[in-house]
Amino acid sequence: MDTVRHGISIGIEQSGSDDFFVLIKAVGTLSHQDYEVMVPVLEAALDSVVQPQVYCLVDITEFNGWEARAMWDDLQLGIKHGREFRKIAIVGNRDWHEWMTKVADWFTPTELKYFYQRQEAVAWLRQDES
Numbered sequence: 001m002d003t004v005r006h007g008i009s010i011g012i013e014q015s016g017s018d019d020f021f022v023l024i025k026a027v028g029t030l031s032h033q034d035y036e037v038m039v040p041v042l043e044a045a046l047d048s049v050v051q052p053q054v055y056c057l058v059d060i061t062e063f064n065g066w067e068a069r070a071m072w073d074d075l076q077l078g079i080k081h082g083r084e085f086r087k088i089a090i091v092g093n094r095d096w097h098e099w100m101t102k103v104a105d106w107f108t109p110t111e112l113k114y115f116y117q118r119q120e121a122v123a124w125l126r127q128d129e130s
Helices: 034-049 067-085 095-107 120-127
Strands: 007-015 017-031 053-066 085-091 113-115
Touching: 007 034, 007 113, 017 067, 034 067, 034 085, 053 120, 085 120, 095 113, 113 120
Parallel strands: 017 053, 053 085, 085 113
Antiparallel strands: 007 017
16 A cells, blocks of 8 residues: 655744744645644644744755645644744755745745755754844
């Protein structure tokens, strides 16, 4: 039996009292069920801190896209929590990943930047650290 691999993994690290570093890795074609699992984990972490400032590294090197309902879930997540994110670095390896990041940047209230190299993305996120 062939299994199609997809999902969202999330890692959360707190730095100081109100700064979070979040690593999100998207694999395959994301489904509504993937968001049902990931969103409560992210929201629980954000809810535990007053006015969190989130720095996020999103790895989409194995990302193939969304199912329609999952795309809606992603949009809703951005609307609900977009202002809590200080910077989002997107790491990908395809031209359409970069294009998608540029389009998302038009609709996102946070600083968003695309990278082909993870090390450059991490360095950009850490520029604001004291």
